[in-house]
Amino acid sequence: MTRALLLAGIAALLCGCSQPADQPPAAQTYQRVVTLAPNLTELIYAVGAAETLVGVSAWSDYPPPARQLPVVGDAFTVDHERLLLLQPDLLLVWESGTPAHTIEKLRELGYTVEAIRTRSLTDVSTAMQHIGQLTGHDREARDAATVFDNGVQSLRQAQAGSAGISVFYQVSARPLYTVNGEHYVSELIEVCGGHNIFEDLSDLAPAISVEAVVERNPEVMLASTDAGADGFAEWERWPELRANRYGNHYLLPADEIARATPRLLAAGAAMCTALQQARKNRAAAATQ
Template identity: 60%
Template sequence: MRPVWALPLLLLFLGACTESRAPSDHVSTVTRIVTLAPSLTELVYAAGAGEHLVGVSAYSDFPAAALELPVVGDAFMIDQEQLAILQPDLLLIWQGGSPAHVVDNLREMGYNVEVIRTNSLNDVSAAISRIGELTDKADSAGLAVREYEQGLAAIAARAGTQDDIRVFYQVSARPLYTISGDHYVSELISMCGGHNVFSDLQELAPTVDVEAVVERDPEVMLASTDAGDHAFTEWERWPDLAANRFGNHFRMPADAIGRATPRLVQAGEAVCAALDEARRRRLGN
């Protein structure tokens, strides 16, 4: 059974596929922020605006300071009484995380809502910059963006011109979800010299069938650590899969790869390390 705490990470992959809403045009400096996704909590701190947080979503556990803040709910269920007590002048909502009717209702109630897109690596930079703009923290946000982008550039430089290797990223086993080429995890795979075998699909986090995975014969299978020790057990029925022949099953740090934040640099390093090991095994070294 999937652990309860793993659900938010799965939703981070799946929710971004839903319809988005137009962002707020509000540009006045804000001082009381509530976030409705753990990744957004992290992005506020990254921008240097953590002092303005007065409430956060469930599962906001990084940095540690976030654990001290009131929890107002999550992307789907919001404690309206708690929200009214906190009197935020800005609600940050992750695009695709909260249903459209939730966003609309909050706006109708008079809340200033900013919808943040976090599908790609570049979206993380844009999100930090936007939060910095809204909170008059442009300098600290700019520094965070530079450090994040330099970290990604360093990963790309180290990967260089590595031999291409076929990769399957398993978001969940039942149902079987993966990622398309537009997802930030696919970008990390490409940055490390890998080829996402489902990069051609249109939906950001599509369902696929087992036969399609077998047909595309990945040399590497990746999943996050929240999938548990048996993430790849079902694939043992296909011993001829390249990933099985080489034993190339790797689990990535769940929070780092499951949240679109500057910790994607850490996730990228883990992906590259896995693909490097897979190449060594392929060569028999």
């Protein structure tokens, strides 16, 4: 399910999607909010504004109470009849994923639509504070953002001085996608003392070739648990890849790594643990 969400997000990135809009200070607070992406649902709960939430998108399954709310659509379609019945005074959309034509249509229908950016780690704390302003939960949002920022800094400090290591993050195997340096996953790799081998690419979630991975020869391969136990099986055809020689294949918790929310701290902790083990494996291989 999380892999389907990731692929939907990738497809959305490849289409014409909502553009960042100026976000002036909220002049009013909103009482009936609908979120059109699962990560935005989580952010509403993270800032203590759950009482404002009247509808959500498909796959909004965390925290558990979100599963009880009416579903109004997914990454590409909106059930306009159900949306009308909910009478929202604010729609939150995912800047990088909600198609531009969907946003335009919603605004034409008279809805107030706010695009929330969640590409980077900084975006997560900024988004929480902005959502807090929109829903009248400024203090809770500031506190949640501070906890998140401090958590990222703690991870970074814990890895200070760790030897660098090159990393390939596999979003999906077929088609083969990764992330560039602007993506929060790449930032987590850097926080953990690693180096994303595709950080230089221009697209946020670019399609790549197998040959490009082999040429850049990463020391570590990462993916989410949605890839399954055989998530790296296809790479066995290249035994000389450093990640294969070192045995450095690691799966990260799917829901935590797939959504730009405070749960990225758990994903980051798992990633840092994996990269620490990867360094040990590299050192052991060097002595053989």
